[in-house]
Structures are given as C-alpha cells and as structure tokens.
Amino acid sequence: MGSTLNEFFEISAFAGVTLSLLAYALGMFLKRKTHLGIFNPLLVSIAVTIVVLLIADVDYDTYNKGASYLSWFLTPATVCLAIPLYEQIELLKTHWKAVIAGILSGVLTSLVTVFVLSKIMSLSHKEYVTMLPKSITTAIGMGVSEELGGYVTITVAVIIVTGVLGNILADFICKIFRITEPIAKGLAIGSASHAIGTAKAMEMGEIEGAMSSLSIAVAGIITVVGASIFANFI
Structure with a gap:
C-alpha cells in the first residue's frame, strides 16, 4: 500500500493539496463534533498529513509539489x-x-x-x-x-x-x-x-x-x- 501511495504522490500534480484539504476537513469535523480546543483543524491536519506521508514513505519535496498551491492563497487570505x-x-x-x-x-x-x-x-x-x-x-x-x-x-x-x-x-x-x-x-x-x-x-x-x-x-x-x-x- 505504501508503494502505491508513493507512486500516486509522484505522478499526481494535486495529491499534496488533496491530502491537505481532506486532512483539514477531518479537523473541522472533529472540532464541530467535540468542541474541544485540542482538535484544532490545523493541528489535526498537520498530524494526519505527517502520518500519511510516513506510511506512504513520501518525502517532503514530493508532497510539496502538489501542496504548494495552497501557499498561493496565504497572502490574499491575510489581506482579506x-x-x-x-x-x-x-x-x-x-x-x-x-x-x-x-x-x-x-x-x-x-x-x-x-x-x-x-x-x-x-x-x-x-x-x-x-x-x-x-x-x-x-x-x-x-x-x-x-x-x-x-x-x-x-x-x-x-x-x-x-x-x-x-x-x-x-x-x-x-x-x-x-x-x-x-x-x-x-x-x-x-x-x-x-x-x-x-x-x-x-x-x-x-x-x-x-x-x-x-x-x-x-x-x-x-x-x-x-x-x-x-x-x-x-
């Protein structure tokens, strides 16, 4: 399974951003259900992303090729x-x-x-x-x-x-x-x-x-x- 995920991250241009958004959505769901501060969506998404990358044996550079699209929205979001x-x-x-x-x-x-x-x-x-x-x-x-x-x-x-x-x-x-x-x-x-x-x-x-x-x-x-x-x- 790990090798399959690794190949998916290498060939897909949007694997990184998809993983990031799904992990954040999971964090939002847990926060709404529990109302506990420890389930901060960003904290949950970081933890989930790390676990998936470790299981799939995906290095940061491979993941970042797809996830870097999110950083484009950082400055506009701050300005808003x-x-x-x-x-x-x-x-x-x-x-x-x-x-x-x-x-x-x-x-x-x-x-x-x-x-x-x-x-x-x-x-x-x-x-x-x-x-x-x-x-x-x-x-x-x-x-x-x-x-x-x-x-x-x-x-x-x-x-x-x-x-x-x-x-x-x-x-x-x-x-x-x-x-x-x-x-x-x-x-x-x-x-x-x-x-x-x-x-x-x-x-x-x-x-x-x-x-x-x-x-x-x-x-x-x-x-x-x-x-x-x-x-x-x-």
Missing part, C-alpha cells in the same frame, strides 16, 4: 482580514492610543521572551533569529527569518505551533486573567498568535476579530524592525 477591521474603523479611531500601546506591548513581550529563553538555553545566533518572528504571520515571518540568516523551515514550524497554541489556549488565558474587554482580547490574541489565533478571535466576536486582524499587520511591521534590532543581542 482587513475587512472586519474596516467594519470597526470608528472603534479604532476612538481607541487608537490603547490599540498601538497594546500591540507594541505584545511585540516587545514576544521579542524579549525569545531573547531571554535563548540566553538560558545557550542557543546560537542562527537558532536565536530563527525564533524571533514566531508571533507574526508566516508570509512576513519567513522573510524576516531569511533576512536575518535563520532556518526558514523551522521558523515556519514555530509560527504554526505558536498560532495553534494561541488558538487553543486563548479562551482559557482570558478566563484566568479575567480579560473581558473585546478590544483587549483581540489585540492580545492577534499580536501573540497571528492569523491562526485570529480565527479564534473571530469566533469570540466581531470586535475581537477586527482588533486581532489589525494586530497581524501592525505587529508584523513592528516585528520586522524590532527583530532586526534584537538580532544583534546574541
């Missing part, structure tokens, strides 16, 4: 997050000082945390800069990691893990710290866990989703500058 922000533009104008302060705090917290943990764990410079863009969207984080000389593939993995954890734990964290203000929730989730976290923010409410969408863009820009500065610390 501006729509809920536009719908809440008056709210942004009213609270712009708090919004900027909140996003800036989130970015600095992320960069300082990576710096401190890298020091504690004695990471090399290359490993350190690989981790710096962990809390921004993949489209921006890949460029930052490459520019700073990090491991781009590991950066992508770290960004995904950060987003999935943010998506799973967002509700729990807000309850623990008694965060009830929709704007605060959205800013915290967006600046900490980018687009994947924003999906959770949109489930919470329209304002949370709009503020989280804003955080993705602004946090990305600030991180580009901040990461360039922090990269010199190790």
